[in-house]
Amino acid sequence: MKKSLLSLVFSLAAVSASAWAAPATEQFIALPSYRVGSYAAGGTGFYGGIIDYFNLVNLGGGVNGVKISWEECETEYNPSRGVECYERLKTRNGGATLVEPLSTSIAYGVIDRLATDKIPMTMIGYGRSDAANGKVFPYVFPLITSYWNQAAAMIKYLGDKSGGMDKLKGKKIVHLYHDSAFGKEPLPVLEALSKQYSFDLIKIPVTPPGSEQQSQWLQIRQANPDYVILWGWGVMNSVAIKTAQRNGFPREKMLGVWWAGSEEDTVPAGDAAKGYSAMTFNTPGNYPVMDEIRKKLYDTGKGNLADRSRVGSVYHMRGVSAAILWVEAMRAAQDKFGKGKPVTGEQLRWGLEHLNVDDARLKAIGAYGMLPPVKTSCEDHEGSGAVKVQQWDGKKWNAITPNWIIGDKALTRKLLEDSSNAYAAEKKITPSCAK
Amino acid sequence: MFYREAGQFKTSYEADGQIFPIRQDRIALAVLLALALALVPALASPYMLSAILIPFLIFSLAALGLNILTGYAGQLSLGTAAFMAVGAFGAFNFVAHVPGMPILLAFVLGGVSAALVGIAFGLPSLRIRGFYLAASTLATQFFVVWCLTKIPYLTNYSASGVITAQKIVILGYAFDTPERKYLLVLAVVAVMALLAKNLVRSNVGRSWMAVRDMDMAAEVIGIRLMRTKLLAFAVSSFYCGVAGALYAFAYLGTVEPEAYSLDLSFRILFMVIIGGVGSVLGSFLGAFFIVLLPVILNVLAHGLALPTSVASNLELMVFGALIIFFLIAEPHGLARLWQIGKEKLRLWPFPH
Numbered sequence: 039m040k041k042s043l044l045s046l047v048f049s050l051a052a053v054s055a056s057a058w059a060a061p062a063t064e065q066f067i068a069l070p071s072y073r074v075g076s077y078a079a080g081g082t083g084f085y086g087g088i089i090d091y092f093n094l095v096n097l098g099g100g101v102n103g104v105k106i107s108w109e110e111c112e113t114e115y116n117p118s119r120g121v122e123c124y125e126r127l128k129t130r131n132g133g134a135t136l137v138e139p140l141s142t143s144i145a146y147g148v149i150d151r152l153a154t155d156k157i158p159m160t161m162i163g164y165g166r167s168d169a170a171n172g173k174v175f176p177y178v179f180p181l182i183t184s185y186w187n188q189a190a191a192m193i194k195y196l197g198d199k200s201g202g203m204d205k206l207k208g209k210k211i212v213h214l215y216h217d218s219a220f221g222k223e224p225l226p227v228l229e230a231l232s233k234q235y236s237f238d239l240i241k242i243p244v245t246p247p248g249s250e251q252q253s254q255w256l257q258i259r260q261a262n263p264d265y266v267i268l269w270g271w272g273v274m275n276s277v278a279i280k281t282a283q284r285n286g287f288p289r290e291k292m293l294g295v296w297w298a299g300s301e302e303d304t305v306p307a308g309d310a311a312k313g314y315s316a317m318t319f320n321t322p323g324n325y326p327v328m329d330e331i332r333k334k335l336y337d338t339g340k341g342n343l344a345d346r347s348r349v350g351s352v353y354h355m356r357g358v359s360a361a362i363l364w365v366e367a368m369r370a371a372q373d374k375f376g377k378g379k380p381v382t383g384e385q386l387r388w389g390l391e392h393l394n395v396d397d398a399r400l401k402a403i404g405a406y407g408m409l410p411p412v413k414t415s416c417e418d419h420e421g422s423g424a425v426k427v428q429q430w431d432g433k434k435w436n437a438i439t440p441n442w443i444i445g446d447k448a449l450t451r452k453l454l455e456d457s458s459n460a461y462a463a464e465k466k467i468t469p470s471c472a473k
Numbered sequence: 474m475f476y477r478e479a480g481q482f483k484t485s486y487e488a489d490g491q492i493f494p495i496r497q498d499r500i501a502l503a504v505l506l507a508l509a510l511a512l513v514p515a516l517a518s519p520y521m522l523s524a525i526l527i528p529f530l531i532f533s534l535a536a537l538g539l540n541i542l543t544g545y546a547g548q549l550s551l552g553t554a555a556f557m558a559v560g561a562f563g564a565f566n567f568v569a570h571v572p573g574m575p576i577l578l579a580f581v582l583g584g585v586s587a588a589l590v591g592i593a594f595g596l597p598s599l600r601i602r603g604f605y606l607a608a609s610t611l612a613t614q615f616f617v618v619w620c621l622t623k624i625p626y627l628t629n630y631s632a633s634g635v636i637t638a639q640k641i642v643i644l645g646y647a648f649d650t651p652e653r654k655y656l657l658v659l660a661v662v663a664v665m666a667l668l669a670k671n672l673v674r675s676n677v678g679r680s681w682m683a684v685r686d687m688d689m690a691a692e693v694i695g696i697r698l699m700r701t702k703l704l705a706f707a708v709s710s711f712y713c714g715v716a717g718a719l720y721a722f723a724y725l726g727t728v729e730p731e732a733y734s735l736d737l738s739f740r741i742l743f744m745v746i747i748g749g750v751g752s753v754l755g756s757f758l759g760a761f762f763i764v765l766l767p768v769i770l771n772v773l774a775h776g777l778a779l780p781t782s783v784a785s786n787l788e789l790m791v792f793g794a795l796i797i798f799f800l801i802a803e804p805h806g807l808a809r810l811w812q813i814g815k816e817k818l819r820l821w822p823f824p825h
Contacts, residue, residue: 073781112785125520142729147727217622219622219731464637
């Protein structure tokens with residue numbers, strides 16, 4: 039047994055070594071995805087969206103003729119398997135040039151390895167907000183918008199809803215959060231804004247997974263707040279919505295983080311979810327690019343989602359948005375380093391840092407209005423910070439803010455600088471822009 | 474044929490009492506260690522080292538820790554991940570707050586902190602047993618993770634409660650490549666496994682087993698229950714604490730408290746159950762089974778060019794089926810299977 043074990047180990051080693059030798063003819067992307075387990079609904083939608091858009095680009099001839107290739111690896115949302123996947127995929131097909139784990143703990147597990155491996159990582163809508171400072175985190179891109187900007191935008195929206203930011207004075211806002219790094223991430227922003235606009239911030243943690251919230255909602259009923267921010271995810275969201283209904287708290291006064299704003303969160307809550315609103319960085323609706331995906335991929339049986347009706351759902355659209363930004367980064371990098379050939383991870387990093395996806399470009403892609411314009415730089419790896427609010431009408435999500443909302447970016451910028459500089463000091467990094 | 478004891482005579486008490494009484498075992502182990510120390514770092518790819526072998530060794534150590542408590546002393550625990558968290562955050566804080574703290578000492582101190590927490594949460598074991606004790610160790614799990622998210626000092630005031638483990642430097646030598654980290658982890662695990670193997674054969678180990686088999690009887694023959702049980706908690710938590718520190722420092726690098734969730738405790742418990750309750754070798758076999766088998770299945774499924782969604786689900790199904798198969802074939806775990814195989818080999822070709 040010992041012998042067969044060892045031979046297995048070495049044959050595995052040989053497999054990974056032989057994969058290393060292959061020359062790069064395609065743009066290879068590592069997708070440590072999760073399609074089974076508790077978070078499968080999000081994983082299948084998001085990675086399905088990415089792969090659908092990649093297939094669409096490849097059908098059209100690729101990026102300036104360079105086909106995109108990718109490989110998935112099942113992480114089950116488990117950090118140690120995620121790291122294994124990252125290590126496995128990073129040397130495949132001449133080396134991965136981009137990675138997106140869609141999991142904060144996996145992202146943390148690989149964050150220190152990126153700079154040595156020269157592979158950029160995007161964290162679209164999650165992860166550490168201060169990674170937007172490209173001087174400290176050259177290989178990390180929390181594209182579109184981070185938790186901090188989202189929290190700032192939430193308060194901006196609630197202010198507008200109350201009739202002006204000054205009207206927030208004396209109001210009570212409950213921050214009902216998943217008691218974890220994820221739930222605590224927005225606290226610095228919410229606390230600063232609560233001081234600035236003198237509203238009462240009541241912080242109520244929910245112990246993960248949050249399948250029982252009666253005591254929290256009793257607390258909310260006693261406090262009788264003006265708004266409840268629901269910073270949850272997974273089963274916690276539908277339970278919160280249902281418990282709110284049972285306690286007679288109007289769902290219209292609830293505002294979810296974007297992880298609490300997908301079909302997977304509202305459908306299980308049934309009627310209780312009607313009128314509930316949540317943040318999003320995609321405007322729900324239909325777009326030419328989605329029609330194209332339906333026509334060219336799903337009509338010919340090449341679509342990645344098993345259930346066609348999920349095309350254009352919240353998670354699927356997020357995946358398509360991620361892929362759109364990556365493909366634009368590939369274009370930018372090819373413009374700089376030579377068209378028609380795959381770029382390296384380092385070059386793609388440059389591309390991600392010099393993204394300029396404006397409305398005209400989005401129109402050309404067929405995704406105008408689907409996501410906010412994104413323009414990145416070395417100081418700003420986030421590129422936008424704009425979000426919308428969407429409301430569930432019982433059947434689907436509808437945007438209820440016509441324009442993109444941007445919160446107090448000066449405040450989040452300051453927090454971001456402080457926090458990332460503290461990180462740099464702890465890790466002895468000298469902040470500077472990479473070439 | 475090759476596994477025969479004939480001709481191996483023991484002429485002294487030392488020879489009779491050694492850890493591996495059969496010469497072939499000693500040779501095999503020496504060869505295995507030599508391979509692991511010399512050949513593997515030279516041949517294995519960075520992927521093998523940093524994604525397969527390092528976590529395998531770390532989880533083996535954690536499973537060994539739990540096996541001491543559950544397998545040898547008979548105290549069921551669901552708080553393994555919590556003890557790992559104490560070890561990791563303990564080591565992190567010792568390095569962060571004490572200037573010039575040597576990293577190995579920090580690992581040991583992290584392990585000692587875990588041992589202290591283990592003793593505190595082991596106190597209920599003096600009164601309650603079995604599943605009730607499991608429920609009370611479950612409290613450790615939630616309490617520790619709650620503490621780590623609630624007390625900012627423990628995470629060095631990081632806004633989101635995430636810590637980044639410091640670099641491993643021992644006597645000016647930086648353990649920064651996968652090879653070096655692997656060797657460090659291997660050395661720590663090998664030394665601690667040897668200690669554990671000796672410990673369970675000692676007076677202490679025997680009193681643990683006596684308590685496990687019947688604590689009333691053990692008390693009657695003069696074993697002090699409190700000391701024995703708490704010592705088991707302390708040693709077990711120490712092992713888990715060191716494993717947790719290695720998990721943070723040599724493997725993940727950046728950790729949030731949720732990395733040490735109940736889920737991890739369960740995984741380690743499964744390693745012990747599948748590997749073999751009350752066996753040092755079982756801890757390693759169990760870690761191999763739970764950590765590496767899904768990865769191997771995943772690689773194989775990809776090798777067959779199955780669609781990813783099918784591959785992911787198939788992997789779970791095959792993994793589940795294998796667990797059931799092994800538990801039916803041998804409820805005492807893989808270590809027992811190995812032992813049976815060994816017995817058969819010794820008698821071969823004349824079984825009776």
